[in-house]
Amino acid sequence: xxxxxxxxxxxxxxxxxxxxxxxxxxxxxxxxxxxxxxxxxxxxxxxxxxxxxxxxxxxxxxxxxxxxxxxxxxxxxxxxxxxxxxxxxxxxxxxxxxxxxxxxxxxxxxxxxxxxxxxxxxxxxxxxxxxxxxxxxxxxxxxxxxxxxxxxxxxxxxxxxxxxxxxxxxxxxxxxxxxxxxxxxxxxxxxxxxxxxxxxxxxxxxxxxxxxxxxxxxxxxxxxxxxxxxxxxxxxxxxxxxxxxxxxxxxxxxxxxxxxxxxxxxxxxxxxxxxxxxxxxxxxxxxxxxxxxxxxx
Amino acid sequence: xxxxxxxxxxxxxxxxxxxxxxxxxxxxxxxxxxxxxxxxxxxxxxxxxxxxxxxxxxxxxxxxxxxxxxxxxxxxxxxxxxxxxxxxxxxxxxxxxxxxxxxxxxxxxxxxxxxxxxxxxxxxxxxxxxxxxxxxxxxxxxxxxxxxxxxxxxxxxxxxxxxxxxxxxxxxxxxxxxxxxxxxxxxxxxxxxxxxxxxxxxxxxxxxxxxxxxxxxxxxxxxxxxxxxxxxxxxxxxxxxxxxxxxxxxxxxxxxxxxxxxxxxxxxxxxxxxxxxxx
Numbered sequence: 372x373x374x375x376x377x378x379x380x381x382x383x384x385x386x387x388x389x390x391x392x393x394x395x396x397x398x399x400x401x402x403x404x405x406x407x408x409x410x411x412x413x414x415x416x417x418x419x420x421x422x423x424x425x426x427x428x429x430x431x432x433x434x435x436x437x438x439x440x441x442x443x444x445x446x447x448x449x450x451x452x453x454x455x456x457x458x459x460x461x462x463x464x465x466x467x468x469x470x471x472x473x474x475x476x477x478x479x480x481x482x483x484x485x486x487x488x489x490x491x492x493x494x495x496x497x498x499x500x501x502x503x504x505x506x507x508x509x510x511x512x513x514x515x516x517x518x519x520x521x522x523x524x525x526x527x528x529x530x531x532x533x534x535x536x537x538x539x540x541x542x543x544x545x546x547x548x549x550x551x552x553x554x555x556x557x558x559x560x561x562x563x564x565x566x567x568x569x570x571x572x573x574x575x576x577x578x579x580x581x582x583x584x585x586x587x588x589x590x591x592x593x594x595x596x597x598x599x600x601x602x603x604x605x606x607x608x609x610x611x612x613x614x615x616x617x618x619x620x621x622x623x624x625x626x627x628x629x630x631x632x633x634x635x636x637x638x639x640x641x642x643x644x645x646x647x648x649x650x651x652x653x654x655x656x657x658x659x660x661x662x663x664x665x666x667x668x
Numbered sequence: 669x670x671x672x673x674x675x676x677x678x679x680x681x682x683x684x685x686x687x688x689x690x691x692x693x694x695x696x697x698x699x700x701x702x703x704x705x706x707x708x709x710x711x712x713x714x715x716x717x718x719x720x721x722x723x724x725x726x727x728x729x730x731x732x733x734x735x736x737x738x739x740x741x742x743x744x745x746x747x748x749x750x751x752x753x754x755x756x757x758x759x760x761x762x763x764x765x766x767x768x769x770x771x772x773x774x775x776x777x778x779x780x781x782x783x784x785x786x787x788x789x790x791x792x793x794x795x796x797x798x799x800x801x802x803x804x805x806x807x808x809x810x811x812x813x814x815x816x817x818x819x820x821x822x823x824x825x826x827x828x829x830x831x832x833x834x835x836x837x838x839x840x841x842x843x844x845x846x847x848x849x850x851x852x853x854x855x856x857x858x859x860x861x862x863x864x865x866x867x868x869x870x871x872x873x874x875x876x877x878x879x880x881x882x883x884x885x886x887x888x889x890x891x892x893x894x895x896x897x898x899x900x901x902x903x904x905x906x907x908x909x910x911x912x913x914x915x916x917x918x919x920x921x922x923x924x925x926x927x928x929x930x931x932x933x934x935x936x937x938x939x940x941x942x943x944x945x946x947x
Contacts, residue, residue, distance in 0.1 A: 389764030390772060392757045393820055400817040401791060402779070404798065408790035416793075462688065469685045480685060482930070483692040489929035490696070490922055491878035493896040497903050497918045498695040501702055501911065507711055509698045546692065575677075597784070604787045607880040611900045628789040633885060638793050645790040652785060 411642035418636030431643035441644065443619065444627040445651065451538060451623055452603040458542035459598050460591070463549030468583075470550075471557050488547030496611035499540045503527050527613050533620050537612055544608060545598055556590030557583070596656055603652050624648050696922075703727070703915035710912055726916035736917050738891060739898035746808055746894060747876040747924075750815040754823050754872035755865055757816065762827030763857065767836070773828070780821050792885050799886060806888040814882045819872045826871065830864030831857070867932060874925045895921050 415427045435441050466484060470477055487495065502509045503526040514521045526536040564582045573581070606625040609615065615622035615630070624644065632641030697717060702710065704722040730736055765773050795814060796805070804810030834857060842852045880896045887893055893901075899921060902914050 386764040386768040386772075389760040390769060393761030393824060394772070396757070396813070396817050397779070397820055400795065400798070400813055401783070404794035405783070405786060405791050407794040408786075408792075411793055412790075462691075465684060466688050469681060469688070472681055474681060474685060476685065476689070480689050480692075482933075483689050485929050485933065486692055486696055486926075489925045491880070491896060491925060493878075493880050493900050494699075494918050494922050495695075497899060497914065498699045500903055501699055501915060502695055504911070507911070509694070543691065543695070600784055606788065607896075610884075611880075611903065625787055625789065628787065632789060632793055638797075641789055642793055645787045648787045649785060649790075 408642050409646060411639055412646040413643070414639045416639040416642070418632075418638055427639070431640050432647070434640070435643060435647065440619065440622075441627065444622045444624050445647075447534070447620070447622055448603055448624040448648075449651070449655070451534075451541065451621075452599055454538050455541035455545065455602045456595060456598045458538070459545040459549045459602075460595055462542060462546050463553050463594075466546070466550045467553035467557055470554055484547055484550045486547070487544050488551075490544075492544070492607040493611050495540065495544050496608050499536075499543075500527065500612065503536055528617050530617055530620060533613055533617055537609055537621050540608060540612060541602060541605070545602065549594055549598060552590060552594040553587070556587050559590075560586040592660060596660070599656065599659075600652055604648070699915045700919055702911060703919050705912055707912065726912040727920075729913040730917040730920070733913065733917070735890070735893075735898050735902075736895075739893045739895045740921075742808060742892060743877055743895040743921075746812060746815065747873045749808075749812050750819065750876040751869040751873040753812065753816050754819050755869045758820055758823045758827050758868060759861075759865070762824050763831050763853070765824060766828040766831035776821055776824055776828075780825060783821070788881055792882065796885060805886060806892065808887075808892060811883060811886045811894075814886060815872070815876045815879065818879075818882070819875045823868045823872055827861070827864055827868050830861055834860045870928050870931070874928050877921075877924055 410426075411424075412431060413426050413428055414424055415430070416424060466480065470480060490498070503511075505511060505523045505525040508526075510526065511521050511524060524532070526532045560583060564586070565578055568578045568582055603623075604625055605623070606629065609621055609623050609626055610629075613621045615626045625648070628641045628644040628648070631637050631644060701717050701719055703726050704719045704724065706721060706723045706725060709716075709719060709721060765776065799805045799810045799813075802810070804813065838856055838860075839852050842856055847855070878896065879894075880900070883894045883897050887897065890898075895917075899914070899918055902910075902917075
């Protein structure tokens with residue numbers, strides 16, 4: 372016994388030694404850069420040999436206020452994130468609920484549910500480009516096949532269809548982790564609750580609204596919040612699908628900030644947009660989660 | 669207790685299930701189908717999901733494409749490097765985290781959560797400047813550093829939960845028997861940790877293999893491009909005839925993570941990996 376205690380105490384001297392190799396690079400190459408990035412949003416830093424790091428305080432934000440393209444991009448970003456998150460949730464919940472039923476082919480559904488997750492974002496975009504392709508894409512060819520005259524409609528380049536088309540891809544891409552999280556949530560609901568309600572004569576719909584829905588609330592809040600953050604900040608998918616086009620119709624904020632920073636070299640201005648994005652995400656999450664809490668009370 | 673479903677409900681449930689399964693599967697199937705179609709079938713007026721005259725020419729063409737082969741080699745080097753480096757650095761830290769440092773454990777967890785909220789633009793600009801100062805811009809080593817720090821927190825978190833699952837009594841018993849610190853780590857902790865190390869290494873490999881944004885910013889010369897960069901450029905510029913080889917290359921590029929996901933499928937049920945893999 373005495374020896375055990377000594378050995379455990381001995382170990383306590385060394386944790387720092389164990390942790391340093393991991394801690395140093397993470398702090399040097401991601402924690403500090405993030406702090407610097409936030410600070411850059413208050414400077415006029417530009418890409419070039421000399422980076423001016425003198426603060427210009429709120430100049431960037433004043434300029435952002437009068438930048439119509441920026442406002443438009445945020446509007447697109449919010450519509451994109453809200454719609455995509457909503458679709459992901461509805462589709463994910465439907466699939467998760469079906470997986471709780473006694474049906475055949477669930478093993479296949481379980482495997483297929485992972486496909487969007489297992490596909491790299493760039494390949495997701497390529498797959499859907501092949502679907503939306505105007506001449507030989509699956510969508511146009513199928514529509515022609517059933518006699519709908521679509522012509523050579525280029526879904527991703529048309530002003531009316533580009534944004535909805537991108538949202539569908541976003542919903543597809545995020546369905547997997549939503550389904551996985553909701554299945555785990557449904558498994559956590561005690562079976563006794565359903566049995567008791569059923570013996571009281573509750574219908575399936577009543578059991579859903581009175582048991583499943585409220586019991587699933589914490590998981591719903593978690594996955595909806597995370598999906599919303601990921602969607603709002605997402606970049607690769609839209610970049611490869613449309614590059615923000617046509618005419619800025621799909622210019623989500625992450626893409627807008629990237630262009631500002633790396634196409635035009637306005638580092639400070641781009642970082643300022645990043646800061647605004649953080650504030651918007653936190654504000655919307657706050658509203659969503661508060662509303663949720665009031666709903667329970 | 670359990671209600672019998674009405675036939676209408678059963679029909680409805682199966683319809684919904686098949687519709688969702690179709691939605692999930694068809695983009696991948698269409699890409700697969702495209703990859704086995706010859707040029708003439710590719711432009712056929714009536715599409716077929718199963719190619720009439722399947723050909724593997726597209727795969728040969730993809731393998732003869734120098735850009736693709738070179739970027740696949742780059743991706744492979746980078747992903748292997750990232751997997752090895754991440755695990756080497758994370759292993760001791762995960763041990764220290766699991767056994768002792770509660771403050772740092774909280775720091776790691778908060779960092780994983782906090783880093784999700786911030787858009788990548790805030791990190792990439794300073795990182796770009798740092799890499800430039802270190803002359804690591806436009807180099808695979810520079811990107812490797814980025815991938816290391818990016819997959820480290822999550823790998824650490826994963827590994828430390830594996831360490832925690834090893835009863836400390838085993839180590840204490842070995843210590844009573846007179847085994848030294850290193851001996852305990854080597855002969856007791858390491859063997860028991862092997863499955864965790866494999867999952868962590870695969871995770872780091874796949875994160876690097878699939879990553880797009882950092883590569884886009886850090887790499888400028890086409891010879892250094894990773895597979896996602898080259899494929900993204902390909903689809904932007906090439907005509908219809910080249911879609912066959914592109915689909916073939918894309919399918920090959922997806923294989924590692926498809927294999928990885930089927931491998932870790934059972935871990936996913938607990939939501940263990942939620943978040944980390946998304947780019």
